[in-house]
Amino acid sequence: MSKQRVIMIGGGLAGLAATMKIAEQGTPVLLVSFLPVKRSHSVCAQGGINGAVNIKGEGDSPDIHFYDTVKGGDFLGNQPLCKDMCYHAPFIIYLLDRLGVPFNRTVEGNLDFRRFGGTLHHRTAFSGATTGQQLLYALDEQVRKYEVEGLVEKQEWHEYLGAVLNDEGHCVGAVIQNLRTGEIRSERGDAVVLATGGPGVVYGRSTNSVVCTGTATMSAYLQGAKYGNGEFIQIHPSAIPGRDKLRLMSESARGEGGRVWVPRQAGDNRPARQIPEDERFYFLEERYPLFGNLVPRDVGAREIYDICVNEGLGVHGDLKVYLDLTHHTREFLDRRLGGILEIYEKFTGVDPREEPMEIFPAVHYSMGGIWTDFERTAEGFINHLSPRNQMTSIPGLYAAGEADYQYHGANRLGANSLLSCIYTGLMMGPGVVNHLRNLPESAEDLPQSVFDQATRQWQERVSGIRKMAGNENPYALHAELANEMISNVLIVRENSKLISTLEAIEAIEQRWHNVSCVDTKDWTNPVPSFINQLWNMIQLSKVITKGALLRDEFRGAHYKPEFDLNQPSDFKPENYLEYEDMKANGGVKTGYFAPDHLSYMERFEANNKQWLKSTIATYQSNGSDSYYSSGGPEITYEPVDASLIAARPRKYD
Secondary structure (H helix, E strand, O other): OOOOOEEEEOOOHHHHHHHHHHHHOOOOEEEEEOOOHHHOHHHHOOOOEEOOOOOOOOOOOHHHHHHHHHHHOOOOOOHHHHHHHHHHHHHHHHHHHHOOOOOOEOOOOOEOEEEOOOOOOEEEEOOOOOHHHHHHHHHHHHHHHHHHOOOEEEEEOEEEEEEEEOOOOOEEEEEEEEOOOOOEEEEEOOEEEEOOOOOHHHHOOOOOOOOOOOHHHHHHHHOOOOEEOOOOEEEEEEEEOOOOOOEEOOOHHHHOOOEEEEEOOOOOOOOHHHOOHHHEEOHHHHHOOOOHHHOOHHHHHHHHHHHHHHOOOOHHHOOOEEEEOOOOOHHHHHHHHHHHHHHHHHHHOOOOOOOOEEEEEEEEEEOOEEOOOOOEOOOOOEOOOOOOOOEOOOOOEEEOHHHEOOOOOOOOOOOHHHHHHHHHHHHHHHHHHHHHHOOOOOHHHOOHHHHHHHHHHHHHHHHHHHOOEOOEOHHHHHHHHHHHHHHHOOOEOOHHHHHHHHHHHHHHHHHHOOEEOOOOOOOOOOHHHHHHHHHHHHHHHHHHHHHHHHOOOOEOOEEOHHHOOOOOOOOOOHHHHHHHHHHHOOOOOOOOOOHHHHHHHHHHHHHHHHHOEEEEEEEEEOOOOOOOOOEEEEEEEEEOOOOOOOOOOOOOO
């Protein structure tokens, strides 16, 4: 068999970790990146990476981390993957330490850890407020070693357009475009890995980089790959307002003692420092005394929405609250949070060491992504040698990091993102290599016509885009799409608005055919690329919105007030386990539970029977062979592997 290789699409943490692991086994990798690798969106991650190392002696363990992860995701994550990830997390942190990541340390020289949301333990290793950058640079150095050895070839400033499929529908390569020259070509690859991040730009302004359009995963979806849990979009409680884009105020600010508050009196427009303590409403601390300001992100975002919209207590009447760090010394803040505080000061002109920050909820992360497979062991872990791990429904096409859907369920815990990216990259490496070993023939041995045909298809598509001369501005059309998504598919969702949003998206889709490509040149021309990305964003917005419309429940980041089960304030989640045990052993004792508790548990049980499932979207065209023909998602559901921890009501107070 001819020489084999893997094509890695994306140079962030997931892509670099997978590249390192695959090259380590002697398999060549072509690493394709839309940007210079060191500018991948992973570089923007600030707060840290989770791992139950238990340096502080709090009794933390991988099992507790596993439980927190599953509970944080409202039990919608596939549990063997979550368990395997959490058990490997301490080893990943120690590996990164050995690779030279400058983690913060205690005065004794031990790794230091901070708290993040959804846990009561100090579990998050960090490198000041630039953890993502430090992890990315460390992994890039490892990849560079294999680049020097000839096992890795980097092609930066290249965009993935689609997979090359053989007659059996297996992925045997990738079509990519040189963003400088406009050249489109097909590359042979015995496996292709999509490590292309999230889709925040679908919502217009988000905390994501402006290149995070989700277009690569949508290209796979339009070629037949299944898409999972698209409706679960994380709204981060704390973002920095901005006219051009939104910037994250990391959860680490709350992990280091930052306090969220609003004036107790609506219309109180005094400067924050002039408002006395007894006139400040620390609503997260009062409503959730156990977790306080470190409730999970879905809970925090909803509470801010409630305070600002329903109670009218937002700062200056807006959807904003204060995040206050001024009780700390400047030295402490600069040492622990310097990077993010400098960002806030730069873009607002206010020093957060002296004045409370004004923050608000914003689109941050997608728990959904391309559907991927896994192979579990009898003990509930993952068989790392299996070619099934992280493979999409298209054989030979894989997905990793935020591009995949399996790990975070209905809500991601803070600092689990960097962990899941690196974990998936490392875990899947041996399985991808085994996939290559089991192939009947190499992509190198396939007829050139297979690749020429894929190249011609995309050349014709891009050529068609360059000829578009309608009266619609693609950037204005994207702004309309983003406004629909921001307005109706955000924190609070209502079916009537979701229906109207779907109608609006379909109208935008029709108008897309009438856009104008104002620049038709080849050299460094982003317009045709954006028009293609816009089509893919339209398709993704359909997946998100239709999934949200059909899921009639309240779970994690998917909040439909109409379907809130109204948990009694004095309810204890452990009572539900008693209820389940009684049902399994003779029946529930009359009068054992308070009537309102029993009624709630019955509602919870019935809801889980219907909705403890992953949403699966499959593209259905309208019968046309054209890539740009109208179509939409067919929504089905599949069981979640919830075999290790029994689902139960969430409570954080």
